[in-house]
Amino acid sequence: MKQKAWPVRLISGGLVTLTLVGVAVAAGQQGSQSDPLVTLSYLNQQVTPAILAQVDSQLTARQSELESKLTAVKDQYVKEVEAKLSAPGGTSSGGQTATGSAVYEVVTLSAGQTLTGGAACEFLLRSGTATCVSDASPGLVDMTDGTTLASGGSLKANHLYLGTLAGRGVKASTAVTIMVRGSYTIT
Structure with missing residues (x-):
């Protein structure tokens, strides 16, 4: 029986060796310089x-x-x-001067000149006498007193007036200095 065991052991050893060589060859081909195995x-x-x-x-x-x-x-x-x-953005055309600003401008009017404001134009009479100019009532809103001023009414010095609609304005009875904020024309 001992003679029969020797060839089986030799064949088994050869198979194990062949398997190990096959695994080593397969493992050697898994990663290469051009196709590396990434972990x-x-x-x-x-x-x-x-x-x-x-x-x-x-x-x-x-x-x-x-x-x-x-x-x-x-x-x-x-x-x-x-x-x-x-920028005041003033322009002139045919005797009328149109201008406007988001800050108050000091404007001087001669007697008889009219300053007509755009919508939401504000007026502050500093010196002289002037009257309200409006084609409908109310003419100007006196924001200082909380009242309204009809056309022909006299402006009070140092009162802030608001023209709520375009076309409301101020006519100088004497030479006046007025502060204006918003768009306006002088005729």
Whole structure:
């Protein structure tokens, strides 16, 4: 029986050796220089941080670009608004002077001149005498007293008047100095 066991052991040993050689060859072909085998630890420690760093740098660059564009647009808008607020924008045509501003302007009228305001124009008589000019009632709203002033009524010095509709205004009886805010024409 001992003679029969020897060939079985030899065949078994050969099969084990052949299996080990096959596994080694198969394992050697799993990763190569051109097609490497990637492990989870390599992905977590090398690839993911590199990708995140690249995305962060692109986001930072895009954010800086957008912030500079937004700043440029904001600065341009501020300049336009400041220009509109500070410019009186006066024009002249046929004896009439049309102008307007978002800030109070000091206007001097000679006796007989009429200042006609646009909607929501404000008047503040500083010196002289003047009367309300209006085609309908109420003419002007006296915002100081909380009353209304009909056409032909005398303005009080240092009272703030509001023309709620276009066409309301002030006619100078003597030379007057008046502060005006809003669009108006002088005839």
